[in-house]
Amino acid sequence: MLPPSFIELKDVYKKFYIYNKEFEVLKGINLEIQKGDIFGIVGFSGAGKSTLIRCINRLEIISSGTIRIGKYEINKLSKKELSLYRQKIGIIFQHFNLLDSRTVFGNVAFPLEVAKKSKKEIQERVSEILELVDIADKKDFYPGQLSGGQKQRAGIARALANNPDILLSDEATSALDPVSQLSVLDLLKDINKKLGLTIILITHSLDVIRHACNNMAVLENGIIVEKGSVKEIFVNPKSDTAKVFIKINTDLSISKYVEGDVI
Amino acid sequence: MTDLLLKAFTKEVWDIIIPAIWETVYMTIVSTTITTFFGLLFGIVLLITDKHGLHPIPLFNKVFGSIINAVLSLPSMVVIILALPIAKLIVGITYGPKACIISLTVVCIPIFSRLVENSILEVSKGKIEAAKAMGASNIDIIFKVMLPEALPTLIRNFVVLTITLISITAIAGSFGAGGLGDIAVRYGYHRFRSDILIAAVLVLLVSVNLLQLFGALLARKILKKRHLI
Ligand SMILES: Nc1ncnc2c1ncn2[C@@H]1O[C@H](COP(=O)(O)OP(=O)(O)OP(=O)(O)O)[C@@H](O)[C@H]1O
Ligand SMILES: [Mg+2]
Numbered sequence: 001m002l003p004p005s006f007i008e009l010k011d012v013y014k015k016f017y018i019y020n021k022e023f024e025v026l027k028g029i030n031l032e033i034q035k036g037d038i039f040g041i042v043g044f045s046g047a048g049k050s051t052l053i054r055c056i057n058r059l060e061i062i063s064s065g066t067i068r069i070g071k072y073e074i075n076k077l078s079k080k081e082l083s084l085y086r087q088k089i090g091i092i093f094q095h096f097n098l099l100d101s102r103t104v105f106g107n108v109a110f111p112l113e114v115a116k117k118s119k120k121e122i123q124e125r126v127s128e129i130l131e132l133v134d135i136a137d138k139k140d141f142y143p144g145q146l147s148g149g150q151k152q153r154a155g156i157a158r159a160l161a162n163n164p165d166i167l168l169s170d171e172a173t174s175a176l177d178p179v180s181q182l183s184v185l186d187l188l189k190d191i192n193k194k195l196g197l198t199i200i201l202i203t204h205s206l207d208v209i210r211h212a213c214n215n216m217a218v219l220e221n222g223i224i225v226e227k228g229s230v231k232e233i234f235v236n237p238k239s240d241t242a243k244v245f246i247k248i249n250t251d252l253s254i255s256k257y258v259e260g261d262v263i
Numbered sequence: 264m265t266d267l268l269l270k271a272f273t274k275e276v277w278d279i280i281i282p283a284i285w286e287t288v289y290m291t292i293v294s295t296t297i298t299t300f301f302g303l304l305f306g307i308v309l310l311i312t313d314k315h316g317l318h319p320i321p322l323f324n325k326v327f328g329s330i331i332n333a334v335l336s337l338p339s340m341v342v343i344i345l346a347l348p349i350a351k352l353i354v355g356i357t358y359g360p361k362a363c364i365i366s367l368t369v370v371c372i373p374i375f376s377r378l379v380e381n382s383i384l385e386v387s388k389g390k391i392e393a394a395k396a397m398g399a400s401n402i403d404i405i406f407k408v409m410l411p412e413a414l415p416t417l418i419r420n421f422v423v424l425t426i427t428l429i430s431i432t433a434i435a436g437s438f439g440a441g442g443l444g445d446i447a448v449r450y451g452y453h454r455f456r457s458d459i460l461i462a463a464v465l466v467l468l469v470s471v472n473l474l475q476l477f478g479a480l481l482a483r484k485i486l487k488k489r490h491l492i
Contacts, residue, residue, distance in 0.1 A: 057396050086398035097393035100489050101411035110407065111397040144490030162397075 007033040007056065007166070007198070012065035014051055014222075025051050027222040029065070033215070038192055038199045040209040040230065042245060043219035049202045050094075052219065053168045056200070057089045058082060069166070087115050090159030092172035096151045098143040104130065104154045105139045111162040125161060133157045133187065148175040156184065160191065167199045173208060185212045206245055210234065218242045270458040271465065279446060280462050287442035290360055290435075291428050294367040298424060301372045305331070306379025307405060317391075317401045334373040339431055342370045363432070363440030371428055378420035386412040415482040415491075422478030426471050433467075443467055 014026035025048045033039045041049050054060040056067060058074055067074050069085070077085055090111075098107050105126055112122045130136040133153045143151055152175050159167060167188070173181045189212055191197050201213060209216055209230055217227035218241050225239035237243045270276065309331070311317040312324040334342055346369035350362035386409055394408045410417070433444020443463045451460025486492045 059392060059396060083398040083400060086396055089396070091393075091396045093389065093393060095389055097387070097389040099390055099408060099412060100491055101414065110394070110399075113407070114394075114397050114399045114403055142489045158397075 006035055006068075006070055007031070007200075008066075008068040009056075010066045010068075012052075012055065012067060013063045014048075014055060014060060015063045025222050026055070026062070029222075029224055031217060031224060031227065033198065033200065035198055036192065036196045037215055038189065038201060038213045040213035040216035041200065041202045041219055042204065042206065042209060042216065043241060047219040047241075048222045049219055050170055053091070053170060053200060053202060056166075056168060057086055057091060083114075087111065087162055088164050089166045089168060090162070090164035091168040092152075092155050092159045092170065094171040094174065096143070096155045096175075098151060098154055098158070100143055103140050103142055104135060104146070104157075107143070107154055108157045108161050111158060115162050126157075129157045129161050132160075134183075149177065149180045152176055153184070156187075163195070165198065167197055169199065169201045171202055171204065174204070181208070182211070188212060206234075218245075267457055267461060271461040273458070276458050276462050279450065279459060280443070280466060283441065283443045283446040283463070284466060286360060286440075287429065287432055287444070290364055290367065290432050290440065290442055291425065294364045294371065294428055295425050297364070297368045298371045298375050298428065299421065301368070302375025302379050302424070305372060305376035306383065307409075309376060309380045310383055310409075311401065311405070317404060331373040331376055334369070335377070339370050339434055342366070343431075343435055346370070358439040360440055360442075363435040363442075366435055367428055367431055370431055371424060374427060375420070375424045378423065379417065382413045382416040382420055383409045385416060415485045418478055418482045418485070422474055425474055429467065429471060 009029050009031040012026055012029040012031075013024065016023045016025060029052065041052065043049050051060060055062050056069075056074075058077075062075060072081075072085065074082075074085065099110070102110070108126045108129060109122050112125060117125070127136065127139075130139055133156050135150055135153045135157070138146060138150055138154070141150075143154070146154065152172060156172065159169075169188075173184050176184060185208060188199055188201075192199055199212075201208065203209060213230050215228065216230050216233060217224050218233070218239050219225070220239060220241045226233060226237070226242050233242055234246060237246050305327075309324065309328060312320040312327070314321045314324070316324075337345075343366040346366040347357045347362065349369060350365040351357050353365055354361040356362050390408055390412060391404055394404050399407070430444075432440065432442045433447065436442055436445030436448055439445075443466060447460050447463040447467075450456040451463065483492065
């Protein structure tokens with residue numbers, strides 16, 4: 001359905017209107033993400049990261065500019081095309097958003113039902129993907145019976161169920177303990193390598209970026225202030241946000257913390 | 264007083280009460296079924312045509328919402344009278360159980376529509392958004408997300424509806440609809456037959472409480488199964 005994913009954002013603006021007052025959240029985003037990238041986006045709270053990925057699957061409609069995936073301009077898709085397009089973009093939410101009325105199995109089956117797969121296909125695919133994210137034993141549990149990390153795995157399984165071309169992840173690993181976080185990141189890397197899945201990772205953690213991403217962008221107040229390979233930016237950060245992030249990160253990781261003199 | 268209570272359990276009284284029970288049961292079941300159907304339909308329509316709904320049609324939503332509100336704001340008695348011409352149109356007569364059922368549904372559909380709307384509004388925006396993001400159609404979202412997620416609240420509100428219907432049959436009773444309410448008014452009030460009044464009230468009390476209990480248990484059971492309580 002989707003051509004080779006190549007994500008391109010050109011002069012993307014997003015404004016919100018609250019009581020006729022205008023809030024510009026994205027201010028001319030230009031971004032290119034290659035097929036097979038694991039692309040990290042960092043930035044302070046409120047920088048517009050979530051809004052940015054919500055524009056990519058058109059949960060938000062951009063005010064101006066263009067977003068292209070392959071040869072498709074997503075704001076020109078018809079309703080039908082949009083549905084098919086979204087079926088091929090998995091998204092993992094920070095707050096899981098699992099359905100309480102369905103078991104883990106039912107939740108992971110949801111995108112497959114939407115894609116009108118047969119019962120047999122659904123059965124097979126769900127079992128396979130639950131195995132992959134290591135919660136096969138929780139198949140018949142309801143979300144109310146799962147820990148945060150297990151819910152996140154179920155969310156990841158759901159996002160991957162329909163073999164998406166692109167995976168959007170909004171702080172998907174922040175609910176996990178460090179060990180699970182690593183194993184989920186490794187899982188994503190693995191799928192990326194095997195299937196060429198393109199991944200966009202939003203995170204506050206530079207560890208996550210360093211561990212998983214090849215390219216990254218730094219978002220500051222709705223503007224991309226820096227983008228490039230992870231290596232480049234870590235070695236030679238140019239923007240204030242990147243510098244602060246990297247400084248705090250290294251300071252914390254070597255525990256340079258003197259009593260009464262907090263950084 | 265005990266005398267009166269005892270008299271309320273004599274055969275003579277129950278020969279009058281039992282047919283009335285069946286009339287009430289019949290009217291309640293039929294009108295509940297019709298009201299449930301239209302209430303769900305209208306509630307969902309109200310919800311999705313809202314400015315922020317799945318399929319916004321703001322102008323239609325305003326008009327439709329105002330009509331519902333208008334019917335809601337009138338006393339049940341007035342609505343029943345106003346609904347009589349509709350009853351005539353549909354069943355040909357303006358009295359008796361069939362006409363009464365029509366009036367009852369006209370009173371209760373707006374109530375249930377709002378109850379349905381509010382129940383579904385409680386489903387978190389995030390869940391609906393997640394379904395959208397997976398490419399779900401509006402129909403998918405209604406039937407696979409909204410209704411199943413809201414089910415426990417819907418059941419509770421369904422019980423509220425049934426109880427409201429039972430109590431309104433009493434008012435409609437005055438229009439020759441029959442049923443327990445009719446008996447209570449006709450014998451108890453007009454003919455000072457307190458024994459019959461007491462028997463009718465007892466039956467109403469017990470059935471309403473049983474319904475309430477049953478609904479609460481069912482809702483609890485679902486919540487328990489989902490491990491939400
Ligand atoms: N629906 C909306 N209406 C109005 N303003 C919004 C809306 N959604 C987001 N915003 C605003 O846009 C800005 C960016 O929000 P966004 O959620 O994209 O930030 P973020 O970078 O993801 O932050 P965080 O790291 O805390 O998740 C915020 O100032 C927020 O108030
Ligand atoms: Mg966010």
